[in-house]
Amino acid sequence: METVIDVQHLKKTFNKEVALQDVSFSIQKGEIFGFLGPSGSGKTTTIKILTAQTESSAGNVFLFGRPANAMKQSHNRKRFGILTDNSGLYTRLSIEENLLLYSNLYQLPRSAVKEALDFVNLYSERKKKISQLSKGMIQRVTLARAIMHKPELLFLDEPTSALDPVNTQHIYNGLRKLNAMGTTIFLTTHDMGEAEILCDRVAFLHQGKIRAIGSPKQLKKEFGDDSITVELQNGECTTIQNGAQDAQKLYSWMKSEEVVRIYTNEPTLGDIFMQITGSDLV
Numbered sequence: 001m002e003t004v005i006d007v008q009h010l011k012k013t014f015n016k017e018v019a020l021q022d023v024s025f026s027i028q029k030g031e032i033f034g035f036l037g038p039s040g041s042g043k044t045t046t047i048k049i050l051t052a053q054t055e056s057s058a059g060n061v062f063l064f065g066r067p068a069n070a071m072k073q074s075h076n077r078k079r080f081g082i083l084t085d086n087s088g089l090y091t092r093l094s095i096e097e098n099l100l101l102y103s104n105l106y107q108l109p110r111s112a113v114k115e116a117l118d119f120v121n122l123y124s125e126r127k128k129k130i131s132q133l134s135k136g137m138i139q140r141v142t143l144a145r146a147i148m149h150k151p152e153l154l155f156l157d158e159p160t161s162a163l164d165p166v167n168t169q170h171i172y173n174g175l176r177k178l179n180a181m182g183t184t185i186f187l188t189t190h191d192m193g194e195a196e197i198l199c200d201r202v203a204f205l206h207q208g209k210i211r212a213i214g215s216p217k218q219l220k221k222e223f224g225d226d227s228i229t230v231e232l233q234n235g236e237c238t239t240i241q242n243g244a245q246d247a248q249k250l251y252s253w254m255k256s257e258e259v260v261r262i263y264t265n266e267p268t269l270g271d272i273f274m275q276i277t278g279s280d281l282v
């Protein structure tokens with residue numbers, strides 16, 4: 001397994017305010033890793049440090065085995081793509097013209113622009129000027145730019161925050177395809193549903209500290225209580241545990257045809273975040 005991102009004891013302070021404290025994690029090639037936390041928890045600061053846009057106050061960050069700063073060198077820049085809310089697009093030019101400029105910079109074939117436009121579902125709108133676009137469309141153009149050169153590593157800061165459900169689904173499918181072709185993805189989100197759908201592993205960030213890391217499945221196993229709720233014909237709802245004694249109870253209800261519905265009580269990632277941190281994700 002190749003480690004693509006390795007973060008050791010990262011710390012960031014702004015004046016005296018601590019934004020990140022002792023953050024450590026590593027990400028393997030081919031993973032989709034979600035960095036989850038509420039507003040102000042330090043997600044963007046982490047992405048900015050990983051992409052060498054901001055200096056850390058302490059700790060080490062390695063990308064592809066080299067210090068993050070090495071990624072500023074032009075021959076390394078092509079290895080990753082970044083989506084942040086700072087679009088840097090030319091507002092008087094069209095969507096297509098912006099992407100063409102970028103494709104020239106990276107010496108990509110013209111077909112890469114069409115592919116990127118399809119990826120974000122914007123091909124039919126490609127002639128529109130950036131100044132005429134909605135927030136969600138701008139987010140999709142910057143995403144098209146970030147993936148156009150098929151980077152080995154993709155950083156996405158809240159990639160679907162401004163998108164409608166149809167485009168969100170379209171982007172999820174595109175990201176899965178890109179990942180299947182080998183792109184490692186680091187994304188931040190405060191959308192637990194997004195994390196569950198997309199991520200192989202997630203880290204919970206709260207007040208600048210990592211509070212848990214694992215696959216959604218592992219976390220649910222660790223923090224769930226394995227119970228199920230049974231709704232009976234008489235309207236009663238009973239919660240029972242996964243085990244021989246309660247299985248017997250369930251069996252007898254089923255035999256006497258008393259069961260209307262059975263619900264699992266598996267916690268959502270949002271429930272687990274709340275359980276660990278005592279606060280909500282928004």
Ligand SMILES: Nc1ncnc2c1ncn2[C@@H]1O[C@H](COP(=O)(O)OP(=O)(O)OP(=O)(O)O)[C@@H](O)[C@H]1O
Nearest residue numbers: 014017018019037038039040041042043044045046
């Ligand atoms: N340039 C800056 N100067 C001073 N403080 C900053 C700066 N950038 C971030 N911070 C502070 O660092 C903390 C973490 O901010 P950050 O933007 O990383 O959070 P976030 O999790 O990305 O939040 P959001 O989801 O709202 O974007 C916050 O308390 C924020 O006020």
